[in-house]
Amino acid sequence: MKRILIVLTFGLMSVAAMAQIPSVNIEDHKGDAFNTSSLLEEKTPMIISFWSTICKPCIRELDAINDVLPDWLDEADFRVVAVSTDDSRFTTKARSLAEGHGWYDFINLYDTNQEFMRAMSVSVTPQVFVVDGDGKIVYSHTGYVPGNEEELIEVIKNLK
Amino acid sequence: MKSVLRSIVPAVIAGMAASVAAHAASDDNGKAAKGYLKGSFETNTTWYHDDARTNASVPEERWGSNNYMKLDYYRGKFSAGMQVEAYEPALVGYPSELEKIGLTNLYVGWKDENFGITAGSFYDQFGSGLLFRTWEDRALGLNNALFGARFTYNYNDIVSFKALWGMPRFGMEYSDTQVKGADISFALSNLAGWNDVYLAIEGSALDRYEHPSIDLEESGALPNNFGWSGRLNLETSGFFFKGEYVDAGNKYYNNPFIQTSSDPAYLGKKGNAQLIEAGYNGHGLGLNVTARRLEWMDSKIMTGNTSTSNMLNYVPAMCTQYTYLLTTLHPYTSRTGDLSGRFVNSGEIGGQVDVFYNFRRGTVLGGKRGTRLHANFSTYYTLAEEGTAKAGNMLYRDLSVDLEKQWTKEFKMTLLYSMQEYNPSYGANKSTYLSNIVVADLLYKFTSKFSTRLELQYLATHEDQKDWMAALLEINFAPYWSIYGSDMINHGDTGTHYYNIGVSYARSRTRFSLAYGRYKAGYICSGGVCRAIPAYTGANFTITTSF
Numbered sequence: 228m229k230r231i232l233i234v235l236t237f238g239l240m241s242v243a244a245m246a247q248i249p250s251v252n253i254e255d256h257k258g259d260a261f262n263t264s265s266l267l268e269e270k271t272p273m274i275i276s277f278w279s280t281i282c283k284p285c286i287r288e289l290d291a292i293n294d295v296l297p298d299w300l301d302e303a304d305f306r307v308v309a310v311s312t313d314d315s316r317f318t319t320k321a322r323s324l325a326e327g328h329g330w331y332d333f334i335n336l337y338d339t340n341q342e343f344m345r346a347m348s349v350s351v352t353p354q355v356f357v358v359d360g361d362g363k364i365v366y367s368h369t370g371y372v373p374g375n376e377e378e379l380i381e382v383i384k385n386l387k
Numbered sequence: 388m389k390s391v392l393r394s395i396v397p398a399v400i401a402g403m404a405a406s407v408a409a410h411a412a413s414d415d416n417g418k419a420a421k422g423y424l425k426g427s428f429e430t431n432t433t434w435y436h437d438d439a440r441t442n443a444s445v446p447e448e449r450w451g452s453n454n455y456m457k458l459d460y461y462r463g464k465f466s467a468g469m470q471v472e473a474y475e476p477a478l479v480g481y482p483s484e485l486e487k488i489g490l491t492n493l494y495v496g497w498k499d500e501n502f503g504i505t506a507g508s509f510y511d512q513f514g515s516g517l518l519f520r521t522w523e524d525r526a527l528g529l530n531n532a533l534f535g536a537r538f539t540y541n542y543n544d545i546v547s548f549k550a551l552w553g554m555p556r557f558g559m560e561y562s563d564t565q566v567k568g569a570d571i572s573f574a575l576s577n578l579a580g581w582n583d584v585y586l587a588i589e590g591s592a593l594d595r596y597e598h599p600s601i602d603l604e605e606s607g608a609l610p611n612n613f614g615w616s617g618r619l620n621l622e623t624s625g626f627f628f629k630g631e632y633v634d635a636g637n638k639y640y641n642n643p644f645i646q647t648s649s650d651p652a653y654l655g656k657k658g659n660a661q662l663i664e665a666g667y668n669g670h671g672l673g674l675n676v677t678a679r680r681l682e683w684m685d686s687k688i689m690t691g692n693t694s695t696s697n698m699l700n701y702v703p704a705m706c707t708q709y710t711y712l713l714t715t716l717h718p719y720t721s722r723t724g725d726l727s728g729r730f731v732n733s734g735e736i737g738g739q740v741d742v743f744y745n746f747r748r749g750t751v752l753g754g755k756r757g758t759r760l761h762a763n764f765s766t767y768y769t770l771a772e773e774g775t776a777k778a779g780n781m782l783y784r785d786l787s788v789d790l791e792k793q794w795t796k797e798f799k800m801t802l803l804y805s806m807q808e809y810n811p812s813y814g815a816n817k818s819t820y821l822s823n824i825v826v827a828d829l830l831y832k833f834t835s836k837f838s839t840r841l842e843l844q845y846l847a848t849h850e851d852q853k854d855w856m857a858a859l860l861e862i863n864f865a866p867y868w869s870i871y872g873s874d875m876i877n878h879g880d881t882g883t884h885y886y887n888i889g890v891s892y893a894r895s896r897t898r899f900s901l902a903y904g905r906y907k908a909g910y911i912c913s914g915g916v917c918r919a920i921p922a923y924t925g926a927n928f929t930i931t932t933s934f
Contacts, residue, residue, distance in 0.1 A: 247423055249425075249461050252541075252547075258585060258620055259544070259577075259585055260541065260547060260574075262500075280708075281710060283710055294756075294793075314914050315512070315515035315701070316705060317915075319627070319629070319664050320675065320741055322673065322675075323666065323668055323675050323741055323742075324743050324761075326668040326671065326672065326743060327673040327742075327743020327744055327745050328745060329757070340511065340512050340520070341510075341522065345457075346425070346459065348426055348427040348934065349933065350427045350457075350525075350931050350933060366895075368866070368893065368895060368896070369895075369896050369931060369933075370891065372863035372865045372866070372869050373832050373838040373863060373865060374832070374837075375865050377865075377866075
């Protein structure tokens with residue numbers, strides 16, 4: 228069994244290309260179905276941040292991005308996608324928190340059974356990604372300390 | 388049921404290999420997208436030592452180590468993946484059925500715009516999960532993935548349908564219990580072409596099969612138990628309403644009233660639940676109200692097994708889940724029906740109100756940089772009489788307010804006040820413990836890379852162990868390093884210090900952390916579900932990485 232697993236793993240790795248965004252059905256801000264592959268239709272870069280209502284550093288990171296967003300958008304064209312990983316218990320709370328924190332310029336999505344989170348191999352939050360206009364993940368970071376957000380805009384500005 | 392996995396695994400692996408080969412071939416024609424691999428690895432390892440002060444728990448090996456490796460491969464419409472877990476042995480307080488190393492999850496899937504099919508291990512839920520949910524929560528040691536098959540179908544954003552069958556995972560194996568279910572959602576507003584209103588009606592049906600033990604059979608249990616739920620979702624111009632009714636079928640609880648050998652070992656009860664969520668989000672205001680009634684809603688994978696990971700539905704505590712040290716001493720866990728001794732409580736009834744408000748920049752309260760306010764009120768009671776909505780004894784009540792203010796570019800302050808009242812007898816009698824907790828969380832950014840965060844906390848109470856205080860200092864060097872030290876003291880009674888120091892390093896998608904400290908016996912809660920942990924003292928090392 229172990230041998231089969233090892234062969235399979237290396238077999239898959241050998242045909243693997245740069246990580247992209249898997250297609251998963253989650254929910255938009257209204258509760259309507261949202262397929263994550265539709266994020267790629269608009270060919271602009273994205274910051275994708277996974278957060279939850281009980282993850283304080285996640286909320287600090289999104290607030291920090293929200294505070295500087297008008298300045299950043301003067302420097303580059305991109306979108307911010309905030310993916311709440313709260314389950315059904317706190318989905319309504321997450322929607323209210325997004326409103327109460329003024330995250331009006333984000334694309335707010337709700338991954339209520341953590342399917343998108345698993346598909347993106349996110350095991351701890353905060354986890355942030357920068358995705359280029361072709362849908363390729365070019366940067367990612369686990370955890371947040373104040374100041375980490377500066378790296379995001381630098382990565383986006385360096386994209387072609 | 389390991390034999391099931393053993394016999395199916397080679398078939399699934401062969402299927403995965405064949406599919407990859409087939410897609411690789413189509414790639415040569417330049418049509419299909421190139422595949423990519425995603426994966427993650429996590430280790431959570433603790434070394435324990437004796438601590439007479441807290442009577443700390445020390446396992447025989449002095450070590451505990453939980454390890455997870457997950458791999459997923461995506462190629463166009465095809466995906467496949469697996470998870471290997473190793474408990475060498477499991478950390479103290481984790482369910483004992485998590486042991487040794489095993490290939491625990493394995494799946495292949497295919498999905499296009501409308502159809503999807505999964506074979507192997509998968510997670511799913513119907514509605515809010517009150518009727519059925521399978522999920523993974525590593526903090527709880529929970530993974531009840533189904534091993535079987537699932538089919539999904541969407542029609543033009545109007546109809547979403549799924550049907551599934553499988554055996555839920557328990558510990559390192561898949562149980563003998565079988566679950567069959569279907570869920571359907573009609574988005575009526577999309578059918579009618581309404582732009583400003585989202586209206587959907589939804590329903591689920593679930594059949595659970597468990598071969599009954601002789602005791603269960605003699606208590607009147609049938610092998611199959613049927614449950615269903617109906618739901619309504621409405622959203623218009625920021626207003627929303629969600630309603631859910633669940634009939635969970637028959638539940639069997641240990642009979643505490645046995646007097647003669649002819650009395651049944653289990654008592655059959657009718658599980659049911661009602662959930663309403665309503666509110667408004669707009670103009671910087673987020674307001675939501677939740678009301679929920681539960682009666683005999685404990686859905687187990689295996690009847691009679693008392694493990695905390697033995698669950699097949701999701702009945703979380705609907706109240707604020709705190710993260711500050713002193714606010715988490717007595718977390719609430721929802722009551723899904725108690726039958727013990729002479730105490731009978733068929734469930735709980737209660738609700739919560741949440742308000743988030745953003746005082747915009749430039750307003751009197753908003754100041755130059757805005758102010759954020761959040762308040763929550765939660766209250767839950769036992770059911771005074773079975774089959775009614777009459778409130779009995781208070782189980783839990785919490786009123787909290789927190790205010791977040793960015794004073795200057797460098798300085799941000801969060802203040803929290805929480806008044807918590809809980810029932811130490813879980814509703815068996817009326818008496819409750821009341822505590823008042825205040826927290827100040829102060830963040831100061833010296834430079835764009837260097838910041839500190841200080842937490843000061845105080846808990847005042849006349850009951851139990853009396854007053855507590857706590858402090859935490861965190862020093863951050865962006866983007867990689869963070870160090871912290873904290874102490875929590877029960878100065879009102881025992882005088883015990885619960886100290887903790889730690890350091891973490893995060894680079895790209897890898898994070899290392901090392902911590903040493905003394906931990907209090909209590910609860911680890913995640914997603915509103917809690918598991919009890921014993922007191923321990925020791926050093927903990929974690930690595931999480933993914934690609």
